[in-house]
Amino acid sequence: MDILVLGAGAWGTALAISAGERHRVTLWARDPDQAAAIAAAGENRKYLRGLRLPAGVRVQDGPESGLAALAASHELVIVASPMAGLRAMLIALRDCARPVAWLCKGFESGTGLLGHEIRAEVAPALAGGALSGPSFAQEVARGQPSALVAASESAAVRDALVAAFHGPAMRIYANEDLPGVEVGGAVKNVLAIATGLCDGLALGLNARAALITRGLAEMTRLGAALGARADTFMGLSGLGDLVLTATGDLSRNRRVGLLLAEGLSLQQAVDSLGHVAEGVYCAHTVVERAARLGVEMPIAGAVVDLLDGRLRPEQAVAALMQRGPTPESP
Numbered sequence: 001m002d003i004l005v006l007g008a009g010a011w012g013t014a015l016a017i018s019a020g021e022r023h024r025v026t027l028w029a030r031d032p033d034q035a036a037a038i039a040a041a042g043e044n045r046k047y048l049r050g051l052r053l054p055a056g057v058r059v060q061d062g063p064e065s066g067l068a069a070l071a072a073s074h075e076l077v078i079v080a081s082p083m084a085g086l087r088a089m090l091i092a093l094r095d096c097a098r099p100v101a102w103l104c105k106g107f108e109s110g111t112g113l114l115g116h117e118i119r120a121e122v123a124p125a126l127a128g129g130a131l132s133g134p135s136f137a138q139e140v141a142r143g144q145p146s147a148l149v150a151a152s153e154s155a156a157v158r159d160a161l162v163a164a165f166h167g168p169a170m171r172i173y174a175n176e177d178l179p180g181v182e183v184g185g186a187v188k189n190v191l192a193i194a195t196g197l198c199d200g201l202a203l204g205l206n207a208r209a210a211l212i213t214r215g216l217a218e219m220t221r222l223g224a225a226l227g228a229r230a231d232t233f234m235g236l237s238g239l240g241d242l243v244l245t246a247t248g249d250l251s252r253n254r255r256v257g258l259l260l261a262e263g264l265s266l267q268q269a270v271d272s273l274g275h276v277a278e279g280v281y282c283a284h285t286v287v288e289r290a291a292r293l294g295v296e297m298p299i300a301g302a303v304v305d306l307l308d309g310r311l312r313p314e315q316a317v318a319a320l321m322q323r324g325p326t327p328e329s330p
């Protein structure tokens with residue numbers, strides 16, 4: 001199979017490595033110097049140091065205006081940009097006749113839209129979907145076992161993702177509930193900031209379990225209001241990715257929370273990562289969209305107050321603990 005991966009950050013590179021063991025993969029980097037550096041080193045030293053590209057992966061650069069032509073010579077296109085780059089990529093690919101899947105997890109800043117809603121605006125004819133679920137790039141690139149979810153209303157997209165990535169170290173589960181999978185991937189990033197903060201303040205394992213469980217309830221409420229199926233949040237992109245990101249120290253979002261607890265400013269925390277932490281960019285959007293829908297999200301709201309500097313870490317915790325009693329059901 002011929003696969004095009006658009007974006008050579010950590011996750012695009014890891015999936016190129018994974019698929020490149022069995023398929024022909026073109027890994028496209030928008031920065032020509034970065035593309036040349038990856039090709040020369042045989043690895044992506046900027047974003048995924050020490051993990052070699054297999055022979056099936058070739059690296060290419062070029063303008064975004066040329067992406068439609070490049071896509072036409074591949075059977076599956078993977079958009080591996082952060083959320084901030086998805087709209088431009090989908091515009092460039094709007095007439096693409098191939099299945100397209102994006103990897104980014106978030107709501108678009110400013111518009112508050114999920115990936116499938118951006119596609120509806122700019123590329124309605126595109127057969128698109130999301131590949132999501134619990135998956136740290138480093139582990140996938142090392143060939144450690146993972147399970148992901150291929151979400152799309154289009155069977156062609158789901159099938160292409162399974163054909164491309166299902167293999168000895170990776171199981172791909174298909175799901176038609178694209179909104180649910182996207183809400184899970186976006187909200188877990190915000191909640192991982194909260195659990196990072198909780199652990200950084202040494203609040204204990206009880207507190208972390210409470211945040212994860214009540215965070216899952218917030219995610220499920222928002223998803224239901226956006227037309228998602230409740231059972232999706234018990235799956236890989238809901239509970240699965242939430243547990244991974246909220247507890248795993250490889251998570252950049254969790255690390256933001258840990259660094260804020262140490263007393264770093266948000267800017268210092270973000271600068272020290274060297275990678276995108278989508279929760280920082282979409283926390284406001286999650287809370288604003290939830291408010292418009294009348295959905296209560298107190299944990300996400302506390303993360304926003306913290307990121308904006310309205311509350312210090314210990315005040316954010318106190319604000320959550322001082323809420324009145326409520327029934328457990330979502």
Ligand SMILES: NC(=O)C1=CN([C@@H]2O[C@H](COP(=O)(O)OP(=O)(O)OC[C@H]3O[C@@H](n4cnc5c(N)ncnc54)[C@H](O)[C@@H]3O)[C@@H](O)[C@H]2O)C=CC1
Nearest residue numbers: 008009010011081082083084085103104105136137275276
């Ligand atoms: N790293 C991981 O383990 C996983 C990441 N993801 C998601 O994948 C997306 C990408 O993450 P990473 O590759 O880890 O990020 P990264 O920070 O390692 O790399 C980001 C890449 O995107 C490029 N980029 C930055 N802004 C851009 C824009 N406006 N337009 C186009 N390209 C842009 C950068 O040049 C870089 O190549 C994020 O939404 C993340 O949540 C999903 C699953 C796992």
Ligand SMILES: O=C(CO)COP(=O)(O)O
Nearest residue numbers: 133134135136251252253
């Ligand atoms: O989405 C991820 C794992 O599934 C990666 O999480 P972070 O962006 O927090 O590192």
